[in-house]
Amino acid sequence: MTKILVLNGPNLNLLGTRQPEVYGHTTLDMMMDRCVSHGVTLGQTVTHMQSNHEGALIDAIHNARGTQDGIVLNAGAYTHTSIAIMDAISSAQVPVVEVHLSNIHARETFRHHSYIAPVAIGQICGFGVNSYVLALQALAAHLSGEDAV
Template sequence: MPSILVLNGPNLNLLGTRQPEVYGSVTLAMVEQACADHAKSLGLSVDCLQSNHEGALIDAIHAAKGQHQGIVLNAGAYTHTSIALMDALISVELPAVEVHLSNIHAREPFRHVSYISKAALGQICGFGAHGYVLALDALANHLKEAGAE
């Protein structure tokens, strides 16, 4: 069964309480459960990890090579600053989908820049927690088309 790493960056551990008018009321535990449930329906498994530390996220991306067939990444604010995360994604050569709860393109100008998108198959933003389900659908479809199921 193909495995997907669902990786969440800084402040996402505060989902449900941090700016619910922007990020919604769904908690990270609820997002992770939705990912596990949806992945199962797609014939995938998921491992979920959250860290507020850039190096830990990079280590998780490196460890994904040979263990997972794809990555769903919400890098939070590191999206707009981390060349190191971009380089890590490029280095492991795994298909990745970038996810954001809010529509980063409708927010402050600094949020319009994404280093992650340069290393991802695509970006899903603005659909709240449902974006993770959409990302899993996109990865499942990509793996099927690539014959990597």
């Protein structure tokens, strides 16, 4: 079983009630339950964490080094502002898939830039909860070498 950390950033604890027209009605707990269940079908042990604090997210990325095989990361608004999270990903040497529930490229201009994208193996956005499922599948393919060109 591969070990995958699903890491959620600021305001994702409010899913289900925060801007449901953008983020839907699924709660974070419901979404993480789905990730854990889907991970089992992929041979993954999925753990998850959410924090509104940049330093806690950085610590989790650092702690993943040598303990996790991959990370699914929704850094929330830190995606567009945090060079520190980008540096943590570069330093941890753990493959990361960046995810977003909404299509960040179809939203406000400031959301179009990601500091995470250059250090992630890929980005999945705009598919709601399925963005996470697709990210788990992408990590499974990456870790097995299926995505090698």
